[in-house]
Amino acid sequence: MAIKKNIDSNVIDVYSWPTPNGHKVHIMLEECGYRLGHDWVAHPIDIGAGDQFDKAFLKISPNNKIPALVDPRGPDGKPISIFESGAILLYLAAKTGKFLPKTTRGKYEVLQWLMFQMGGLGPMLGQNHHFRIYAPEKIQYAVDRYTNEAKRLYGVLDTQLKDNMYIAGKTYSIADMAIFPWTRNWKNQGIDINDYPHFKRWFEMIGERPAVKRGCEVLTALRKPLHDDKAREQLFGSTQYQRRK
Template identity: 90%
Template structure:
């Protein structure tokens, strides 16, 4: 049984999706341990042992590459680990592999962080800062434009084949309305988004732990996520 320590966020969901796409089934082949990031579970010593950056998700596989248990943190690394373990959703050819990896890195280094800032300043910041809202809304629009252009002549993010790049990007774009995006302005992206959203494994993956998530209204949760607790040095 693979143990996944997670929460219903875009980074959590992309790992949930990958597990389900690989043929693993929640409750049979893998188990989702909730790490309530609004309650501060991410700072527990036991979790920090497998995720030293105090971020979800993290994975523990009792049957690692050498037959010994392995723990992996960072969602992109987990996708790559599962792709290597199962031989799925990452091309074997050098060219095909790097066509996928560049879009995975696009999500990890650009799309995720920028949309994360978009969410923060548009939805969660204690004060509305017009400069920040405009900056990250405009950057979101630019990034959606990049996606739309790539998908003009490609069925999937890296070409003709569904891959971990699609799984990484889709969960971050599910909240396009809250990001200040008009989806009809990006017809190629819209076609891809609706197609990916109909995949059974994607539907199952995006449902994992969602019943536990609460609206971010209380001050304690905001402190755990955005306050000084985040910046304490941990040993």
Template identity: 85%
Template sequence: MAITKLANNIIDVYSWPTPNGHKVHIMLEECGYKLGKDWLAHPIDIGAGDQFNAEFLKISPNNKIPAISDPVGPDGKPIQIFESGAILLYLASKTGKFLPKSTRAKYEVLQWLMFQMGGLGPMLGQNHHFRLYAPEKIEYAINRYTNEAKRLYSVIDHQLKDHPYITGKTYSIADIAIFPWTRNWKNQGIDINDYPHFKRWFEMISERPAVKRGVEVLTALRKPLHDAKAREQLFGSTQYQKRK
């Protein structure tokens, strides 16, 4: 994998079609950036081990996607950012969109962004692993993370009971962060009809044009994780090797 930088104002996004990748793809499209014109998606094939490439590690030292490189940072100089939540905050600050200006409303959004980053994402990630990818079916782990997924969906459903969006009347980075992680609710052992307020929100977000565009980015490149090499790159000892 070679990382090619373009000498212009285009934001380079190093990503893969995962929930965290799609968060950034959606955010860029929602902010009015157009794929191929204002930003480029550079595939980091995590099944092939691209995330361990030295060039990518300079941008994302935790060897995780997504990461971005913006040639026009806050001071007019290039900036590189990893961690999807940090990227959402950066783009919200850069564009003035999807993060309220008032202190109270801002923190109401940020707490739900932290909910996704610290709870929903990691727990649903473990749910996916033990339900779909683990080499052996461990009943305790499957039950543990399926039950936790149901609890988290209940939290979201309750929050949406009196709100059209996660934090109220306004679409925000909280919605953008949470939505991609819930797209695979069937594989997570969830019956969407058990969560009517979530279902209403999910169907509404799914119809947003920018969301539709965002979730298609790089999707054609994704392959099922059936081969041993891909599983090793994602879950094996390569993850734990000491960096030089």
């Protein structure tokens, strides 16, 4: 796989795949007013085919995870590459001055919920999805553990949204963009959305935003069902654990 770059020095390159972490960044770009195909380009990194282990990709994403971003006009006017979806959201918020409050209090109200997604919601729902759908053998203990944790986390969100329009208060922010893609597959996570009415209200509201709809469609035409053994090995097998230099 060859890492592609644009000849246009104003276009942001995003190396991604249609996963929750990929969609977080796609949504943020669209919400910031960047137009796909004009201001930014999505380069597919097929994680089922092993593109994430290519040496060229590892140079910009050493943890072999998507997404990664290359901005030809970084903070000092020079190109900058960034990996980790949360870091990319923060970078774009700083670059555009959007979706992260300027006040110290407001900023940390958003950041705590971004960390909630990065450190808890994402990893736990990821494990939930794995053991419920992708694991080669059904381990009931694991299914129960992660399904129960998913229900707990949805309960945390539901409680927070009882008295707040958005995740971090009255204003739409990167916290909402980070959390929404991870909750789109609530059915596969063993969740009944009707058990969380405040979350349901928020979920339906965010899902109707035009930029969210556009962001969640990016690269989806390339996604294939994860049924073949080669793809499973790339994602879940020993290939993941090889040390790369």
